[in-house]
Amino acid sequence: MSDILVVGSVAYDTIATPEERKEDLLGGSANYFSLTASLYSKVKVVGVVGDDYRPQDIAILEKRNVDLRGLQKVSGRTFHWEGKYEKDMNEAITLDTQLNVFENFDPQLPEEYKTSKYVFLANIDPDLQHKVLDQIESPKLVGVDTMNFWINSKLDSLRKILKRVDVLLINEGECRELAKTWNTVNAVKHLSEMGPRAVIVKRGEYGFLMYSEGQYFVLPAFPVSKVVDPTGAGDTFAGGFFGYLSKINGNWNLNHVKHACIHGCLLASFTVEDFGLKALQKVDWPEVEARQSDYFKIISYLD
Amino acid sequence: MSDILVVGSVAYDTIATPEERKEDLLGGSANYFSLTASLYSKVKVVGVVGDDYRPQDIAILEKRNVDLRGLQKVSGRTFHWEGKYEKDMNEAITLDTQLNVFENFDPQLPEEYKTSKYVFLANIDPDLQHKVLDQIESPKLVGVDTMNFWINSKLDSLRKILKRVDVLLINEGECRELAKTWNTVNAVKHLSEMGPRAVIVKRGEYGFLMYSEGQYFVLPAFPVSKVVDPTGAGDTFAGGFFGYLSKINGNWNLNHVKHACIHGCLLASFTVEDFGLKALQKVDWPEVEARQSDYFKIISYLD
Numbered sequence: 277m278s279d280i281l282v283v284g285s286v287a288y289d290t291i292a293t294p295e296e297r298k299e300d301l302l303g304g305s306a307n308y309f310s311l312t313a314s315l316y317s318k319v320k321v322v323g324v325v326g327d328d329y330r331p332q333d334i335a336i337l338e339k340r341n342v343d344l345r346g347l348q349k350v351s352g353r354t355f356h357w358e359g360k361y362e363k364d365m366n367e368a369i370t371l372d373t374q375l376n377v378f379e380n381f382d383p384q385l386p387e388e389y390k391t392s393k394y395v396f397l398a399n400i401d402p403d404l405q406h407k408v409l410d411q412i413e414s415p416k417l418v419g420v421d422t423m424n425f426w427i428n429s430k431l432d433s434l435r436k437i438l439k440r441v442d443v444l445l446i447n448e449g450e451c452r453e454l455a456k457t458w459n460t461v462n463a464v465k466h467l468s469e470m471g472p473r474a475v476i477v478k479r480g481e482y483g484f485l486m487y488s489e490g491q492y493f494v495l496p497a498f499p500v501s502k503v504v505d506p507t508g509a510g511d512t513f514a515g516g517f518f519g520y521l522s523k524i525n526g527n528w529n530l531n532h533v534k535h536a537c538i539h540g541c542l543l544a545s546f547t548v549e550d551f552g553l554k555a556l557q558k559v560d561w562p563e564v565e566a567r568q569s570d571y572f573k574i575i576s577y578l579d
Numbered sequence: 580m581s582d583i584l585v586v587g588s589v590a591y592d593t594i595a596t597p598e599e600r601k602e603d604l605l606g607g608s609a610n611y612f613s614l615t616a617s618l619y620s621k622v623k624v625v626g627v628v629g630d631d632y633r634p635q636d637i638a639i640l641e642k643r644n645v646d647l648r649g650l651q652k653v654s655g656r657t658f659h660w661e662g663k664y665e666k667d668m669n670e671a672i673t674l675d676t677q678l679n680v681f682e683n684f685d686p687q688l689p690e691e692y693k694t695s696k697y698v699f700l701a702n703i704d705p706d707l708q709h710k711v712l713d714q715i716e717s718p719k720l721v722g723v724d725t726m727n728f729w730i731n732s733k734l735d736s737l738r739k740i741l742k743r744v745d746v747l748l749i750n751e752g753e754c755r756e757l758a759k760t761w762n763t764v765n766a767v768k769h770l771s772e773m774g775p776r777a778v779i780v781k782r783g784e785y786g787f788l789m790y791s792e793g794q795y796f797v798l799p800a801f802p803v804s805k806v807v808d809p810t811g812a813g814d815t816f817a818g819g820f821f822g823y824l825s826k827i828n829g830n831w832n833l834n835h836v837k838h839a840c841i842h843g844c845l846l847a848s849f850t851v852e853d854f855g856l857k858a859l860q861k862v863d864w865p866e867v868e869a870r871q872s873d874y875f876k877i878i879s880y881l882d
Contacts, residue, residue, distance in 0.1 A: 363761045364761055365761070365762075458666045458667055458668070459668075459803075459804060459805065459806060460784075460802075461802040461803060461804040462804045462805070465804075479785070481763075482782070482785040482786075482799070483785075483799060485799075485802065491876075491877075492802050492877045493877060493878075493880075494799040494800075494802055494877055494878060495798075495799060495878060495880070496785070496786060496788075496797040496798060496799050497797075499763075499764040499788065499795050499797055500762075500764060501762060501764040501765045501768075502762065502765070503762060531880070531881075531882050534880045535880060538880060573794075574794075574795045574796060574797055575796075575797060575798060575878070577796075577798070577834070577837045577838060577841060578834075579834050
């Protein structure tokens with residue numbers, strides 16, 4: 277087991293689905309990631325919150341023993357995102373983004389963070405991703421996520437990040453956009469040529485596709501019969517993925533990386549079952565194991 | 580091994596993709612199905628063509644030993660469909676449908692067809708599906724496909740068909756429409772309550788989801804790096820599915836049905852690699868086996 281460092285957003289989200297609307301839900305990529313990865317290993321968070329950040333939201337992570345020394349508290353309001361989902365629940369439509377304290381975020385790592393071996397750079401400005409990576413001495417596994425906004429506005433910086441990371445975790449739409457090709461199977465090859473040893477495409481309700489060492493690995497998602505709120509599923513995937521590999525922390529091979537993808541997928545299936553972090557908060561290890569066992573039955577074609 | 584009867588359209592298609600446009604390609608559900616299923620078993624076709632139907636298109640099926648005594652030849656033009664695909668290649672946009680000789684199609688089965696044990700009712704008017712089924716003595720496995728047009732115009736007849744079949748094979752969008760729910764995992768349960776012992780949802784590039792005997796079985800599609808034309812992939816799936824089960828023709832269990840889904844999926848991955856029936860025409864058994872072996876590697880998470 278080895279510590280995992282994550283840098284990302286810590287946010288309050290307002291989310292509308294066809295059935296309900298919820299205001300000021302705890303959210304943000306760093307929260308989804310760390311609440312998940314902390315089921316496996318010790319997690320260290322780098323992020324920023326405003327003075328409106330609720331003490332009980334700190335407590336949620338503390339309960340999972342997450343290290344929050346790298347969570348800066350500054351004057352102003354916490355990052356706020358508002359989005360809605362339509363019937364098919366596949367894609368969020370952003371209604372409002374208020375960067376607030378996130379606008380001037382300057383990630384400074386506490387000394388104890390700089391020796392982190394597992395590093396996840398969630399979807400933030402690639403310039404900040406570089407800044408975080410510059411402060412880390414000799415990471416063992418670095419993963420990165422990104423989104424269309426950075427593909428369009430900071431492509432050069434993003435391309436440079438891809439040369440510095442081991443794993444790219446990306447949504448299917450953004451994978452196609454970054455690779456400039458509509459075929460995902462083809463797109464991941466292009467992206468892997470840009471640097472990462474493994475490219476993992478998150479396909480929402482359809483699971484994931486990984487490309488690494490010239491091989492594809494594709495599996496479906498766990499079938500969820502009531503998707504309440506898909507927000508954070510991608511960061512949860514990353515949390516399960518990093519959690520699994522950091523827990524092994526040996527010389528893992530491609531097979532371990534495959535199992536890490538499966539764990540990402542399984543943990544994400546909890547997240548979508550309730551609003552925000554609610555479902556994830558309640559998940560414990562026996563539930564993860566039970567879902568894994570159900571999942572293996574669902575994809576099994578052997579007698 | 581047991582004979583398979585298919586009733587469906589035999590057509591000429593005009594298809595435009597972002598890269599190319601092809602006129603008067605051989606198509607139709609019965610052709611895709613029988614060209615596939617004939618790799619496994621003897622196939623009998625029930626359908627209708629006009630006097631413009633080209634002898635070389637008959638020869639394609641004859642080469643695979645398909646029984647065409649049930650293919651009526653009448654005066655007039657063959658059914659013609661025109662469609663286009665946009666960048667994501669996921670959904671066909673119908674530009675023109677000319678029923679022609681298909682408009683007055685009255686399926687009459689040759690005597691030798693009436694003892695068929697395996698019956699696939701491709702996507703045609705549910706009234707005609709009933710008419711075919713009425714003529715068959717004691718089928719062992721009946722499958723049906725349908726589409727939004729019949730869901731909207733002949734729902735009663737379609738519901739009655741569902742009570743007479745063992746397997747429903749349906750596109751994801753149409754599954755949701757017929758079940759009146761947006762969640763596919765939930766929708767298949769509703770549909771299975773309407774009659775079929777197994778409901779198989781075809782998800783295009785994402786594979787399939789089956790629900791049977793209270794269990795889900797979900798797997799991804801074979802990753803295809805160049806999708807040329809997805810037309811007919813669903814009927815190819817049905818052909819591989821029926822082909823596999825008819826070849827066993829024993830008391831197959833759920834595990835055989837799972838393998839039949841996998842074969843459907845694998846065969847469909849050939850179809851999309853070229854326009855119309857071109858790729859499927861060239862496929863032979865060793866290629867199917869090679870693809871199956873590749874597929875099992877791609878979805879394998881075991882050492």
